[in-house]
Amino acid sequence: MLRIECPCCGPRDHDEFRYGGDASVTRPAHDDPDPEAWYRYVYVRTNPAGLHREFWQHVTGCRQWLVVERDTRNHAIASVDLARKLSARKLPARKSPA
């Protein structure tokens, strides 16, 4: 069994989590008219044999979405972090409404 070190709940069996797939794909801007960008977002996956960044949600625990780096060949987990913490870093600071 995989054991995922949840930042909120500690080490937990992966049966408590729901898998959310590849966390490295980025969604095109909402108004992006380029079908190629949407094709890549929806379908294309790098699918590496090695380190893979992926989403897991702790559904029977704290219900947080996590980003886990796991080796797809032997399931060794290199890092676990809260998805919202990582996405907050990527997003530009929100302007307060005028």
Next chain:
Amino acid sequence: MARYSAFSIFRNALSGQKNWQRAWRAAEPKPSYDVIVIGGGGHGLATAFYLAENHGIRNVAVLEKAYIGGGNVGRNTTVIRSNYLLDGNTQFYEFSMKLWEGMSGALNFNVMFSQRGQLVTAHSADQLDGFSHRANIMRLNGIDADILDRDEVRRLVPYLDFSDTARFPIHGAIFQGRAGTARHDAVAWGYARAADGHGVDIIQNCEVTGFLRDGDRIVGVETTKGRIGAGKVGLSVAGHTSVLGAKAGLELPIESHVLQAFVTEPLKPLVDHVVAYGADHFYVSQSDKGGLVFGGNLDGYNSYAQRGNLGVVREVAEAAIALMPCISRVRLLRHWGGVMDMTPDASPIICPTPIEGLFLNGGWCYGGFKATPASGWCFAHTIATGKPHPLIAAYGLDRFRTGHTLDEAGAGPSAWLQ
């Protein structure tokens, strides 16, 4: 290549069965070939055989990173059926079924194809309506299909749970009498031997590490046994298509997942057919040795490990006992895993690629074994002529871009499990 026959067994008996030839040569790579097929699984070996048999292309090598039959061709649950609903799939899998019916003769190798019949149980009136739709489509395509009511199912497979306490009562089933199983190792060995008989080099322990290019064109491969030139290269490595595709510069709509299979201790004859559970993901047949061979769903996350996790063992066991309470005390002998190429619409990809000289056969999800002969036949045609065989016209890589997905899984085109 010496022909196998009753007479050859008798003749070899006179010398104590000690003078049998190798079934295929242990070939070492030549500097170049007309066609290199990467992957010595069922599909790759079948492709090489049909390249030689149907198209007269005999200067062919099959490169296998480990040994013949050690990958998914030897890891599946050996079920063969052609009960597909969607145009494109229906005809392709029925063509495959017809090739299965003549395979042992065509290869001069007994693949132990056993048309014992396959049924899928229905657990509601609506599900049975859906099966009737499927059966009608099959019959319109000249494929045998029958709809059974509850009593008919009970007469055929009385060991299923027909009690009042069944969680999902059986309403009926869809039945295909020509479906069945084959010995999967024999399929790999039979194609290997027959291809070798046509002069194909089967090179084991030869892993492809990169591609040789001349401009945009692929002109050969780098391997652990050195560089090998090729007029054309066919990729037939389902499970690892993304890994080799990336080396060639292909971006693919594929995720690799592990699917487990199981076998129990040997029992006396119990399961005479292939039985699939319509209320969950579970399918079972009984091997000639008596073990119940069964499988279930994917492990559920990207994986290249050829072994699975215990959570799925429990889920599959639960499904097994819900359908067949009589096996609750049977002991599991072994379970193992294979790596599947999962495509977003659960249909395969066989086509020429945007890269000149490179052809792709992959994305078999967990249904590749039954397709082995047709896949080899059509892929050989595609490599030989440069154009997709009409039977695989729906399996192009472009279908995801253009929206022509072939959603046989009924789950809607989606990246897996998200």
